[in-house]
Amino acid sequence: MSNGASDRDPVKVVIFGVGLIGGSLALCYKGKPGFYVVGHSVNPKSVEKYVALGVVDYATTSLEEAAKDADFIFVCVPVGMLDDYMERLSRVALKPGCIITDVGSTKASVVHHASKLSLQGGVFIGGHPMAGGERSGVEAASSHLFENAYYVLTPTADTPPDAMERLEQLIKMTKAHIVKVDAVEHDTIVGAISHLPHVIAAALVNQVAAYNEANVLYAVLAAGGFRDITRIASSDPIMWRDILLNNREVVLKLIEDWQREMSRFAGQIAAGDGAGVAEQFRTAGEFRNSLPERRKGVITSIYECYVDVPDHPGIIGQIATELGDAKINLSNLQIIESRDDVPGVLRLSFRKEEDLDKAVVLLKLMNYTVHK
Numbered sequence: 001m002s003n004g005a006s007d008r009d010p011v012k013v014v015i016f017g018v019g020l021i022g023g024s025l026a027l028c029y030k031g032k033p034g035f036y037v038v039g040h041s042v043n044p045k046s047v048e049k050y051v052a053l054g055v056v057d058y059a060t061t062s063l064e065e066a067a068k069d070a071d072f073i074f075v076c077v078p079v080g081m082l083d084d085y086m087e088r089l090s091r092v093a094l095k096p097g098c099i100i101t102d103v104g105s106t107k108a109s110v111v112h113h114a115s116k117l118s119l120q121g122g123v124f125i126g127g128h129p130m131a132g133g134e135r136s137g138v139e140a141a142s143s144h145l146f147e148n149a150y151y152v153l154t155p156t157a158d159t160p161p162d163a164m165e166r167l168e169q170l171i172k173m174t175k176a177h178i179v180k181v182d183a184v185e186h187d188t189i190v191g192a193i194s195h196l197p198h199v200i201a202a203a204l205v206n207q208v209a210a211y212n213e214a215n216v217l218y219a220v221l222a223a224g225g226f227r228d229i230t231r232i233a234s235s236d237p238i239m240w241r242d243i244l245l246n247n248r249e250v251v252l253k254l255i256e257d258w259q260r261e262m263s264r265f266a267g268q269i270a271a272g273d274g275a276g277v278a279e280q281f282r283t284a285g286e287f288r289n290s291l292p293e294r295r296k297g298v299i300t301s302i303y304e305c306y307v308d309v310p311d312h313p314g315i316i317g318q319i320a321t322e323l324g325d326a327k328i329n330l331s332n333l334q335i336i337e338s339r340d341d342v343p344g345v346l347r348l349s350f351r352k353e354e355d356l357d358k359a360v361v362l363l364k365l366m367n368y369t370v371h372k
């Protein structure tokens with residue numbers, strides 16, 4: 001998106017809730033010519049921190065001050081707070097044409113709620129980037145979080161096409177791919193591919209943690225399988241409380257279906273039905289392997305991950321050596337961010353997906369925080 005002539009006012013992008021997602025969005029626009037990024041928090045200490053970290057140009061505890069003259073407002077707070085924020089924003093005189101969007105993991109309720117409000121000058125369009133991680137807070141934010149990810153927008157029949165076009169132009173700057181989906185359909189699908197997996201991961205970890213009370217070898221022996229399926233169990237409790245309660249009906253139906261899947265497995269195992277058990281893994285593998293590749297780049301496939309590194313010089317050598325020793329072929333290594341006051345990020349590129357997957361396991365074993 002171009003801001004046109006330099007004598008025009010900058011495009012003001014406001015972020016309510018500068019955490020993992022809000023902070024990452026802020027970093028996508030901060031420093032771009034013609035953009036001015038403002039963060040909001042109810043907490044004065046957070047406001048100071050956003051500015052000190054360089055995530056926003058300006059931050060304030062005043063909702064009115066933040067929203068005033070905004071061209072775009074991203075509401076990036078937990079799902080349980082979205083309706084409240086929308087109501088408060090509906091009481092503010094917005095710049096005519098201001099677009100308010102959210103990033104909540106559920107869409108039906110906020111889209112419905114917003115449709116009942118008359119925004120003074122603004123338009124609401126629901127949004128949900130399908131990218132994130134188990135870490136939360138502005139410290140985990142990164143300007144490349146949305147690269148190549150899908151970003152859902154949920155326009156309605158009442159959404160003005162020009163507002164939609166402007167929001168799409170803004171979102172494209174994150175390098176995400178936009179998908180337009182009805183809000184209710186979104187909640188049904190995302191319930192299955194995101195909400196149910198988080199429930200399963202948390203329940204599985206709690207089940208094993210209970211066994212571990214009696215025998216600590218459970219934790220000691222927990223290897224790749226357990227770690228792969230349970231990473232998301234470390235996600236933020238408040239965020240997931242809000243999502244699951246908000247998408248209650250969908251999630252309850254999915255848990256019922258899940259219990260049926262478990263009963264089918266249990267029945268086959270109890271009956272010694274080896275062919276049935278093998279068939280479950282065959283069909284599961286077929287679908288899992290058919291999922292779109294984490295494809296980056298147009299001509300050659302490049303598989304990438306990002307590693308948070310506190311201190312570059314020694315660490316780059318250490319990482320390259322460890323990968324080489326493990327016979328993992330690295331095709332490129334690049335420092336994305338290198339400032340004294342923020343942790344750096346290394347982008348590691350691989351030609352083969354299996355090399356990427358091996359590298360991620362190795363780096364996590366070395367206690368690095370890795371994002372794909």
Ligand SMILES: NC(=O)c1ccc[n+]([C@@H]2O[C@H](COP(=O)([O-])OP(=O)(O)OC[C@H]3O[C@@H](n4cnc5c(N)ncnc54)[C@H](O)[C@@H]3O)[C@@H](O)[C@H]2O)c1
Pocket residue numbers: 016017018019020021022041042046076077078079081103104105106128129130131132133134135136137138236239243
């Ligand atoms: N984490 C993910 O993987 C992910 C991905 C896509 C969308 N989302 C959605 O994005 C939103 C933010 O998630 P996140 O991962 O960035 O969380 P986060 O915890 O990193 O950030 C949340 C932000 O909201 C603020 N906040 C929390 N409670 C608040 C309250 N009561 N009043 C005002 N502000 C409050 C926090 O200070 C923080 O700035 C959620 O709605 C979530 O559903 C998360």
Ligand SMILES: O=C(O)C(=O)C[C@]1(C(=O)O)C=C[C@@H](O)C=C1
Pocket residue numbers: 104105129130131132133134193194195232235
């Ligand atoms: O990668 C993760 O840790 C995530 O949980 C990201 C994830 C997901 O389930 O895929 C989580 C919630 C969001 O609403 C979107 C993405």
